[in-house]
Amino acid sequence: MPPVPHPKDLSRRERQIMDILFSLESATVNDIQSRLPDPPSHTAVRTFLKILQQKGHINRTKSGREFVYKPKHRKSAAGLDALRNVLSTFYSGSLEDALSAHLTDKQTKLTDTELKNLNKLIRAARNKDN
Incomplete structure (x- = not known):
């Protein structure tokens, strides 16, 4: 499995979307948009998802007429990588x-x-x- 992309590369909105995907395990644009605080437009959510996919955080599959988005890595793997980053940044490891x-x-x-x-x-x- 490829290395987990660094969460520090995420914007605030991208982190919110990843939190939603981790909690739901998979979601459509509508699922995500309905759970975002002060939700952006449908097009903006799709743009954020495209960016997350390009950064290596998520995958998408076609289901009927919609795409379903899933985190590429388990939440625990992403969390462990984030913890390592915090330890390195703030506590000299x-x-x-x-x-x-x-x-x-x-x-x-x-x-x-x-x-x-x-x-x-x-x-x-x-x-x-x-």
């Missing part, structure tokens, strides 16, 4: 520094379940290295 910044922020409130799940992930990461 350090996951520890990023987590530390997040966990020490006064606005961050983790539930007991989230803390237990984080502990499980840390234990699993330790075991993976052994």
Whole structure:
């Protein structure tokens, strides 16, 4: 599978469209337009979709008289690539520094379940290295 295109290459509207496609898994122009805030014209949505296709983010297939658009990569792969980009840009590639910044922020409130799940992930990461 080709590398995931960088989300930093997306405009605000392109990110909104990708969010819609990730949540719906596939959509027509009308599906997308109806979910966009302050929706642009039908033609503008088609133009954004063409740009996203040229950038390598989406595919389209013909279904009857309409095209159906789908993300080219799984949401998890795109998210992991975006996380790597954030780590590289803001934390010199350090996951520890990023987590530390997040966990020490006064606005961050983790539930007991989230803390237990984080502990499980840390234990699993330790075991993976052994």
